[in-house]
Amino acid sequence: MPTVNVNGRDVSARDDWSVLEAAQAAGYEIPTLCKMEGCSPLGACRVCMVEVEGQERLQAACSTPAFEGMVVKTNTPKVREALRTVVELLLSEHEGLCVFCDRDQDCELRQIAGNLGIHANPYEGAKPRRRFDDSVPGIFRDTGKCIKCRRCVQICNDVQGLGAIFPQGRGYDTVIGPAFGRSLSEVTCVQCGQCAAVCPVGAIGERNQIDEVWAALADPRKRVIVQTAPAIRAALGECFGYPPGALVAGKTNAALRRMGFDGVFETNFAADLTIMEEGTELLGRLAAQFRDHTRTHLPLITSCCPGWIAFAESLYPELMPYISTCKSPQQMFGTVAKTYYARSEDIDPADLVVVSVMPCTAKKAEAVRPEMYSSGYQDVDYVITTRELSTMINTLGLDFGELEAEEPDAPFGAATGAADIFANTGGVMEAALRTAHYVVTGRPLPGENLHVKPVAGLAGVKEAGVEFQNCREAWSFLEGVELSVAVAHGLGNARSLVESVRRGEKSYGFVEVMACPGGCIGGGGQPRMTSDEVRLARIKALYSDDEGKPSRASHENPHVQRLYDEFLEEPNSRIAHELLHVHR
Amino acid sequence: MEQTKDHAGVSEAREPESDDLLVVDRIVERHRGEQGALIPVLQKAQQAFGYLSTEVIERIAARLEMPVSQVTGVVTFYSYFTTTPRGENTVRVCLGTACYVRSGKQVLEDLEKTLGVSVGETTADRCFSLEIGRCFGACGLAPVVMVNDDVHQRVKSTKLRELLEPYGCSNDVDGGPAAQSRGSTERNSTSGGSA
Numbered sequence: 001m002p003t004v005n006v007n008g009r010d011v012s013a014r015d016d017w018s019v020l021e022a023a024q025a026a027g028y029e030i031p032t033l034c035k036m037e038g039c040s041p042l043g044a045c046r047v048c049m050v051e052v053e054g055q056e057r058l059q060a061a062c063s064t065p066a067f068e069g070m071v072v073k074t075n076t077p078k079v080r081e082a083l084r085t086v087v088e089l090l091l092s093e094h095e096g097l098c099v100f101c102d103r104d105q106d107c108e109l110r111q112i113a114g115n116l117g118i119h120a121n122p123y124e125g126a127k128p129r130r131r132f133d134d135s136v137p138g139i140f141r142d143t144g145k146c147i148k149c150r151r152c153v154q155i156c157n158d159v160q161g162l163g164a165i166f167p168q169g170r171g172y173d174t175v176i177g178p179a180f181g182r183s184l185s186e187v188t189c190v191q192c193g194q195c196a197a198v199c200p201v202g203a204i205g206e207r208n209q210i211d212e213v214w215a216a217l218a219d220p221r222k223r224v225i226v227q228t229a230p231a232i233r234a235a236l237g238e239c240f241g242y243p244p245g246a247l248v249a250g251k252t253n254a255a256l257r258r259m260g261f262d263g264v265f266e267t268n269f270a271a272d273l274t275i276m277e278e279g280t281e282l283l284g285r286l287a288a289q290f291r292d293h294t295r296t297h298l299p300l301i302t303s304c305c306p307g308w309i310a311f312a313e314s315l316y317p318e319l320m321p322y323i324s325t326c327k328s329p330q331q332m333f334g335t336v337a338k339t340y341y342a343r344s345e346d347i348d349p350a351d352l353v354v355v356s357v358m359p360c361t362a363k364k365a366e367a368v369r370p371e372m373y374s375s376g377y378q379d380v381d382y383v384i385t386t387r388e389l390s391t392m393i394n395t396l397g398l399d400f401g402e403l404e405a406e407e408p409d410a411p412f413g414a415a416t417g418a419a420d421i422f423a424n425t426g427g428v429m430e431a432a433l434r435t436a437h438y439v440v441t442g443r444p445l446p447g448e449n450l451h452v453k454p455v456a457g458l459a460g461v462k463e464a465g466v467e468f469q470n471c472r473e474a475w476s477f478l479e480g481v482e483l484s485v486a487v488a489h490g491l492g493n494a495r496s497l498v499e500s501v502r503r504g505e506k507s508y509g510f511v512e513v514m515a516c517p518g519g520c521i522g523g524g525g526q527p528r529m530t531s532d533e534v535r536l537a538r539i540k541a542l543y544s545d546d547e548g549k550p551s552r553a554s555h556e557n558p559h560v561q562r563l564y565d566e567f568l569e570e571p572n573s574r575i576a577h578e579l580l581h582v583h584r
Numbered sequence: 585m586e587q588t589k590d591h592a593g594v595s596e597a598r599e600p601e602s603d604d605l606l607v608v609d610r611i612v613e614r615h616r617g618e619q620g621a622l623i624p625v626l627q628k629a630q631q632a633f634g635y636l637s638t639e640v641i642e643r644i645a646a647r648l649e650m651p652v653s654q655v656t657g658v659v660t661f662y663s664y665f666t667t668t669p670r671g672e673n674t675v676r677v678c679l680g681t682a683c684y685v686r687s688g689k690q691v692l693e694d695l696e697k698t699l700g701v702s703v704g705e706t707t708a709d710r711c712f713s714l715e716i717g718r719c720f721g722a723c724g725l726a727p728v729v730m731v732n733d734d735v736h737q738r739v740k741s742t743k744l745r746e747l748l749e750p751y752g753c754s755n756d757v758d759g760g761p762a763a764q765s766r767g768s769t770e771r772n773s774t775s776g777g778s779a
Contacts, residue, residue: 157651162651163651163653164651164653165653166654166656166657168656168660169661170662170663179653179657180652
C-alpha cells in the first residue's frame with residue numbers, strides 16, 4: 001500500500017494503482033480521452049499529464065504506476081500549459097462543427113476543452129484526409145473527427161477479439177480503420193457498436209434513423225407502432241438524470257404515446273414467444289439425442305444476438321447447424337405485427353410501420369437481412385438506439401421525469417419476468433430453463449427464486465447444470481439427465497468458449513452467447529459510458545423487475561398462449577416455423 | 585440464412601495455392617511460437633518478393649492468427665515495408681532532423697522531379713523506387729541519400745543525375761540508356777546501416 005501525495009494530500013494507493021487512480025482517490029478527476037476501465041492503459045491521448053517530483057518530464061498519469069513516497073502535482077502552470085497545448089493540437093486536426101455532430105451533448109473532447117476555457121483554435125492549418133464510411137447499416141466511421149485515442153481498437157481487438165480496425169500508417173497520416181483502406185462492409189465487423197459506445201468524440205456512432213421515424217409518424221397514411229427492447233427500461237433513465245438501473249418502462253411507454261405512435265408495445269412479448277419456440281427446439285433436440293438416438297446438433301446455441309450471429313457466420317460457419325433457427329425477439333415481433341396484428345386490426349401491412357427501440361447497433365443490420373421479410377414486407381422498418389430515443393424525447397420537449405407510467409397496448413400486453421432478463425447475460429438461458437424444466441417435469445425450476453445463480457454476474461464464461469428429476473411420463477427418457485449449460489458475453493469470451501468446445505475440453509447441451517459485455521444492457525446503443533458498475537446496476541434492476549412480476553416463466557404469458565390459439569397453432573408448428581425461424 | 589459471408593481473410597475457398605504463399609508458409613513456420621514474430625516474418629517476406637502484396641499480407645495474418653488490420657498496421661507504420669512492387673533500386677532520402685535542416689526536403693523534391701515519381705512510387709521502367717527514411721545514423725554527413733545499401737553523403741540537388749547514373753536503367757537520367765554497371769567512385773559503401 002504505497003502512500004502517494006497528490007496536490008499536498010496523502011492517499012493510500014493499492015499496489016496496482018496508476019497515478020490516475022491515486023489522484024481519483026485524492027479527489028482529483030484527471031481528464032483522459034483514452035483510458036478505459038478494465039483495459040490496460042494506452043498512454044495515447046496525452047491528456048492526463050501530471051508532474052511527478054524528481055522527474056523532469058511530465059508523465060502520463062494513466063500509465064505511470066503509483067509508488068511509495070511519490071509526490072504528484074496535477075495543477076501547476078506547466079501541467080496546465082501542456083494540457084492546453086495537447087487539447088488545442090487535437091482540436092486543430094478535428095473536423096466538423098460541434099453543432100452538427102451527434103455528440104454535441106456528450107463529447108468528451110469538447111467537455112475537456114470547455115473545462116480548460118479553450119474557445120479558439122490557435123493552430124489553423126492542414127487537416128488529414130477525411131473519410132466517411134457508411135458501408136454498413138449499423139454504424140458509421142468519420143475519420144475526420146477521430147482523435148486516434150485507440151479506445152475502439154482496444155475494444156475491437158482485446159475485448160471482442162475481432163480486430164476489424166487498427167491504426168494504419170504513421171504520425172499525422174494515421175487512420176484508425178480496416179486493412180488496405182477497406183470499408184467496414186469488407187471486413188469482419190459484426191456491428192456490435194462497442195467501438196461507438198466508447199468513442200470519446202463523434203468519430204464512430206450509430207447510423208441515425210430519427211428523421212425516418214419522425215417522417216413515418218407524420219404520414220397520415222401510415223399506422224406506426226413501436227416495440228421497446230427489455231434493456232431500454234434499465235438504461236434510458238440515465239439520459240434524463242436517473243441513476244443507472246432506474247426502471248423506466250412505464251415512462252418510456254408514456255413518452256412513445258406522446259410522440260404519436262399508434263401502438264406501443266414491448267419486445268418482451270416476443271421474448272416470451274422466443275422462449276416458446278427456442279425451448280421447444282431445445283427439447284426436440286434432447287428428444288432426438290436421448291429418446292430417438294438419432295443424430296442431432298447439441299449444444300443448441302442461442303440466436304437472439306445479431307452481433308454473435310455475424311461473428312459465427314464469418315469465423316465459425318461450421319457452427320451454424322448448432323445455432324437455433326429462431327429469429328430474435330425483435331424480428332419475431334416484426335413478423336407477428338405485419339401478419340397477425342395487421343389482420344386483427346384490419347390494416348394493410350403495406351401501411352404498417354414497425355419501429356424498434358434497441359440497445360444495439362447490430363439490430364439495425366439485422367432488420368435489413370434478406371431473411372427478415374417473412375411477412376412479405378420488411379418485418380421491422382426502422383431501428384433506433386436508446387440514445388436516439390432520448391434525442392427524440394428531447395426534440396419533443398417532454399419532461400421525462402414528470403411522465404406517469406403507462407402500460408403497453410393490447411393485444412400483446414405486459415410480459416413475464418422471464419422476458420425482462422433477456423437483456424442481461426445469463427438471462428436468456430435462465431428464461432429458457434424455467435420453461436424447459438416446467439415442460440419436462442411439471443414443476444418450476446428449482447433454485448432460489450427461480451434463478452440459475454451460476455450463470456448470473458459478469459464472469460466472462462459461466463457454467464451450470466440442471467438435472468431433470470421426476471419427469472412427466474412423456475419425458476421419462478430425460479430422467480436423471482443433467483443438462484449442462486454455458487453462457488458467454490463479449491465476443492472474446494464467446495471465442496474462448498467455442499474453442500474449448502472445439503478442442504473437446506468442454507461439452508454442453510445449451511449455450512447462450514451475447515456479443516456485448518454484460519449482454520444487451522451493455523449494448524453498443526446504450527447511454528455512454530458503460531462501466532461494470534453501470535452494467536451491474538442495470539442487471540440488478542432487471543432481476544428485480546422480473547421478481548416483481550406475477551408470472552415469471554414465458555409459458556405463463558396469456559397473450560402468447562392466445563397468439564398460438566388464434567394464429568400460430570403450437571410452438572414449432574409449420575406456420576410458426578415459416579414466420580419465426582430462419583431457414584438455412 | 586446464407587451459410588457464409590465473403591469476409592476478408594476468412595474465406596473458406598480452397599483455391600490452388602500459389603508458390604508464393606507456400607514460401608510465406610515456410611517463413612512463418614520458422615518463427616512459429618516466437619514472441620514478436622511478425623516483424624522478422626514481414627522482413628523475410630519482403631526480401632523474398634521485393635514487396636508485400638495483399639495476398640502475402642493476408643496469408644501472414646492467417647498463419648500468425650492475427651487480424652489483417654494489425655498486420656497492415658505494422659506494415660504501414662514502418663517506412664521500410666512497401667506494399668507496391670519495388671524498382672530494381674531503392675532510393676531513400678533521409679528526413680531525420682539533421683538531414684531535414686540541411687535541405688534534405690529540397691533534395692527529396694528534386695529527386696521526385698528527376699525521377700518523375702512521388703514518395704512510395706516506382707518509376708515506370710521499374711528502375712527506381714523512391715522512399716523516405718528517418719535517420720540512417722550518418723547525421724554528420726547530412727543530407728544523406730541511400731541507394732540500395734550505398735550511402736551518399738552531402739548530397740547536392742544539382743548533382744542528383746550524376747548520383748543516379750551508375751545505377752542506371754532509367755531513361756530519365758540524362759536521357760540516353762545508362763550503363764548497367766553499378767560501380768562508381770562516388771559511392772561510399774562503408775558507413776551507415778539499414779533504414
